[in-house]
Amino acid sequence: AQSVTQPDIHITVSEGASLELRCNYSYGATPYLFWYVQSPGQGLQLLLKYFSGDTLVQGIKGFEAEFKRSQSSFNLRKPSVHWSDAAEYFCAVGPGGGADGLTFGKGTHLIIQP
């Protein structure tokens, strides 16, 4: 069965500092990988996704993620965080698209210090 692990429940970063959120997955074939962000009281917004090709993926809001097959990881990065980045971040893995649901990690809560 597929699974996603986000090892950090909470992360605190100073505004302007760099950020890396970790995501490890378990999946039997080539995964489809996603990062979503959820602001307080809101639904999930897609930040970026990886299906194939270049392993470094650019997303919205200045985020990027790198797929490393050898480490089964898909870590999210941002060079300089802003206070508005404070939110819950979810990594998810899919079975190859289409009608099956995604398997989500438990989320990482990002806190931005002034």
Next chain:
Amino acid sequence: DVKVTQSSRYLVKRTGEKVFLECVQDMDHENMFWYRQDPGLGLRLIYFSYDVKMKEKGDIPEGYSVSREKKERFSLILESASTNQTSMYLCASSPPARLAGEETQYFGPGTRLLVL
């Protein structure tokens, strides 16, 4: 832009009541999903549907049912609400996987349900 709407942002119901959560998408997507989100547990798939009148169980279907009479609408039904169904419910939709890169799921704003 894809728009997924959910009928209520907040809902309070009593134990034993029948509860309907409605989800509508405007992008003619074939696939629709219902998740529940709980602190420390992330999102868990309840049911999904890949066509009108079709439904498939997800990871935690017990205590829930669904209805998909029209392509744009996917309803989640709690036949007899219980306190352990207090949660945030998220609906999502996605196009079919005919085109690579088109499998992205788009989420609604969520319904926060409290069962007393």
